[in-house]
Amino acid sequence: MLWQQLANGIAIGSVYALISLGLTMVYGILRILHVAHAGIYTLGAYVGLLSFRIVGNFWLSLIMGMAGAAIAGYFVERFLYTPLLHLPRIAPLIVSIGLFTALEEAFRIVAGPHTLAYNARVGLGDLSIGSFHLTETQLLILFITFAILMFLWAFLTKTRTGLAMRACAQDPETTSSFGVNVGGIIAINFLIGSAMAGAAGVLIGVYDNQVWPTMGSIPAYKALAIVVLGGLGNIPGTVLASIVVGLAETFFIGVLAIPFPRDAVAFIAMILVLMFRPYGLLGKA
């Protein structure tokens, strides 16, 4: 049973990682709390579901969901955040919260208030090794998250654009003086972060077999807690924090059987981290 709970925890933690990474990347480069990121995640789920209902292929719907989310993220950056960058950071935060609420209402009006089923199967089948049992959707989540993380790692460490992105996160002005197009880097940052949120939306849609207008409301604040836990802007820290939160939630419920609201785990962890390690799990003091 312990192995099974481990699989459950890592699977949900992986999805948290995909959502939180975009958030932490945006914070790292623009110092904006991008609350509407959870709206982009929901949008990804809806675009994926729509594509799936039209073509009936999971992989294509995943790509469409990611593409839809990436484009939406790009528009948010270009038309909402960039024009506000000269204002205090509270302005884009308010815009972000407003946009998130507007997106949720828009989903409800367009797609209806009902939960929609995202009944995608890819034909992987389940994986059983002894008492360790991974369901098909869990396998899918682990596989896709791993692939995306590998891509992100390679992109950030092996390409010039990735280098420029890391430089921007440290000091945009100096980076700009080296002839780097900072605006372009910010746009790429949003495209990648939003595509990951879109992938998370599609994966959760399939994992829970449910897509609904307010599916982003819990991730909206949980991702925030995870990002703080990982150290704002710290990418490996965020991945670690996501897995830790996913596992902690699962073990609190399934092993310790503490009647404890699941969504509180991330926040208790966040409070502890702020008290004892305000620079995050992997950050340096």
Next chain:
Amino acid sequence: MKRGVFCFGVFVLAVLFIAFSAHGQDIPVGFFAPITGPAAADGASAKNAVELGLKEVNDAGGIKGKKVNLIIYDDRLNPQEAVAIANKLIEKDKAVGVVSGSYSGPTRVTAPIFQKAGIPMVAGYAVHPDVTWDPTQKKPNDFIFRNGFLGEIEGAAAAEFAVKNLKAKKISIISMDNDFGRAISSGFAARAEKLGAAILSKQMYKFPGEKDFRPFLTRIKEGNPDLIFAAGYYNEAASIVRQAKELGITSQILGEEGFDSPKFLEIAGPAAEGVIIATNLDRDDPRPLVQNFLKNYRKAYNEDADMVGASSYDAFMILVNAIGKAGTDSKAIQKALLETKDYNGLTGKISRFVQGEVVKPVQIQVVKGGKFRRLGVVDNWEVITPPTK
């Protein structure tokens, strides 16, 4: 200027006169349901079914020649909203009686308001005890009636079937952490233990919000129970059933009326097959009342009727029946409701109301071929008679 004011005054008087004279002919009956918001699917079912009933009544000439004017409000599953609606129905709409097509939350906050105003309300499927009971005065709300089962009764009936008919000896319980979930699972556990079954585990999940039941179900799987009693609405129900199947759990799943929705069958898909529920609508009831309703509902809305719709329809018809007997005076309607005896309801024959609580058999349905079908009926008086306080 003065002339303008005078003209405006005449206009207002004219509008008021027309409005009141129109009201004078119709019988105003109030209705509220969560038509938008998180329970919108149930709200739509309730509204659709009651409108079907309204059409039947008015097409047949209304009540003693007067048409019923149904005043519909959307409470969005929000108790604050429901309080405003209750006051509007009393003050503005002058409703002679009210039908709740909503959940416990909005219904129980309106109950004391209607009780105080002396306006009878029939609740379709709200389960909380405080709908018919005033906890501050420690006495029943004698203007409030309930067509659905108390959570404890439905849970006890489910346990009766689980232990006596399904021969379950080891049982695990997973329930949502709200009024309904707590009431139904405690009713279930008490009856099951009384009948000699062992409750292996009792887990509560957060409602609303929980979507990932794998940690709970993995724990249940370890105990290898004969039966899992699960409480939740159709979204949670569908997730529980699907995820149990994914994890390779083979124990029989027994649910409750929250499962009773076409949305459950749609989202759960093939995993729903074989799931048993306790509810109050029997699709295989041969009475023409039931078969005509199911047929007409399907024809009108192009989807199958569910428990929520049927219960709200019943609540409306019970009220209409009482108005037919007693006229439009609210006190007389209440008296007629109190005297209800062997009423032929869509969701079963109602023998009477005990302190506002319905007395009727609990239906047991099973999912077969993607549809709910009859499996059994629990009519043991010891189980289905509500306790008097």
